[in-house]
Amino acid sequence: MAQWTRQQLQELISNGQPLPSLNGADLIDQDLSGLDLARADLSYAHFEGADLSEATLRGAILFGAKGSGSCLRRADLRNTNLTAADLSQSDLTEALLDGANLSGTNLSGAWGVDRGSLAVAGAIAHADADKEIRIDPTTRAAPVDLHTGDVLRIDVVQPAGGYQWAVVEPPDPVLDAAEPERHERTAEVREGQGPLGAEAAVTLRFRARRPGQVSLRLVLARQWEHGEPLNEVAVDVRVLPTPALPASAPGEGRRRKG
Numbered sequence: 001m002a003q004w005t006r007q008q009l010q011e012l013i014s015n016g017q018p019l020p021s022l023n024g025a026d027l028i029d030q031d032l033s034g035l036d037l038a039r040a041d042l043s044y045a046h047f048e049g050a051d052l053s054e055a056t057l058r059g060a061i062l063f064g065a066k067g068s069g070s071c072l073r074r075a076d077l078r079n080t081n082l083t084a085a086d087l088s089q090s091d092l093t094e095a096l097l098d099g100a101n102l103s104g105t106n107l108s109g110a111w112g113v114d115r116g117s118l119a120v121a122g123a124i125a126h127a128d129a130d131k132e133i134r135i136d137p138t139t140r141a142a143p144v145d146l147h148t149g150d151v152l153r154i155d156v157v158q159p160a161g162g163y164q165w166a167v168v169e170p171p172d173p174v175l176d177a178a179e180p181e182r183h184e185r186t187a188e189v190r191e192g193q194g195p196l197g198a199e200a201a202v203t204l205r206f207r208a209r210r211p212g213q214v215s216l217r218l219v220l221a222r223q224w225e226h227g228e229p230l231n232e233v234a235v236d237v238r239v240l241p242t243p244a245l246p247a248s249a250p251g252e253g254r255r256r257k258g
Contacts, residue, residue, distance in 0.1 A: 104149035143236040146208040154204045174212040178205040208239040
């Protein structure tokens with residue numbers, strides 16, 4: 001995860017240089033207040049606890065970004081894509097949200113957000129309980145029911161030998177796929193010593209984007225080989241609509257600036 005500081009970003013902006021992709025960037029606890037980050041790609045970036053008050057993020061992409069406890073007070077978030085982002089416990093007081101896409105955004109405990117203000121701003125918003133549905137693909141037969149914003153988790157084993165799990169039938173636009181997460185690896189095998197790679201447990205996640213039905217098909221195969229895959233997983237998914245974000249009193253998020 002690449003780390004960026006305020007000074008680095010400010011130097012690029014001051015020199016008129018285009019911002020690089022900040023996809024997956026580490027901006028945790030950074031002071032980014034007042035910076036012009038319009039149209040920046042901050043997908044999957046981590047800015048938990050960061051101060052983005054009065055920052056310009058107009059038209060930026062923050063898909064799947066993690067910003068719990070951040071300060072976005074008076075920030076310009078117009079036409080910003082915040083789909084599936086985590087803004088829980090954040091301060092959004094007086095933030096500009098006209099045209100922002102908040103589908104599947106976690107706003108639990110956020111300050112300055114209610115259904116009325118989002119409707120006036122024309123933001124697209126849905127309640128998100130940030131619920132993760134975990135299934136065992138070896139035993140699951142019935143369709144999986146999700147609501148928009150829910151996450152479907154599938155745990156599979158990826159053997160050694162260069163095999164990889166891949167989505168054969170892309171789930172978009174009903175589901176959005178996150179990058180596979182590998183964990184619990186067996187003993188590493190160095191290059192030239194033993195079989196290629198190492199066995200790993202792999203977690204695949206898919207976030208429900210909009211209501212609809214999809215047949216999710218995953219295959220385990222070597223990318224350079226053709227023919228029948230080593231293994232296959234098929235899951236039928238139904239995505240149901242989630243009620244609109246309810247009006248509520250401000251939560252207990254941190255106020256970083258007065």
